[in-house]
Amino acid sequence: GAGVSQSPSNKVTEKGKDVELRCDPISGHTALYWYRQSLGQGLEFLIYFQGNSAPDKSGLPSDRFSAERTGGSVSTLTIQRTQQEDSAVYLCASSLGSAGNTIYFGEGSWLTVV
């Protein structure tokens, strides 16, 4: 497809389990972003990739959160030992990578921790 693709669309997991969320950016986009949005709240920046490197991990909430990107394309956000407060929609976005370019979002992965 032409847009940012995320999977799974919805995930219900038990507290304490690990989850992996996947993002496939727009082809040719070198920059990739992960954001988190809790119900009724604003977007919280998590991490930014330029190519395969992550120059800005400042938004990761704790060491239970990690992300990687391979081949300058697909990225995976992993949450270990999930907690109920991790319930949110996780949004991935990509851009051409130059400052000021428009970022385009995927439809998000809705995570519910029970």
Added chain:
Amino acid sequence: RKEVEQDPGPFNVPEGATVAFNCTYSNSASQSFFWYRQDCRKEPKLLMSVYSSGNEDGRFTAQLNRASQYISLLIRDSKLSDSATYLCVVTPSGTYKYIFGTGTRLKVLA
């Protein structure tokens, strides 16, 4: 102080009205500015970029005031379909970080 601040609203306006939102930012070296629109339970989508000289796209006009560190969005002749949350986005100079405001909710009433 938050890096990007918006009045959360909601702004309830009748169809056909003109409505304006402001957004303030704290980093004077910010270099790029955008307005995004987010519908309920959907991803944000670009509405328009904001240029230094101001710019217009149909019923929408965006302006930047660097001296006072705010951007604005004006919507003329509001439509029911304009009901959404409008997100202000700022990119600080020297970074690729896109900082989102918490959004202003608009409800256009029939």
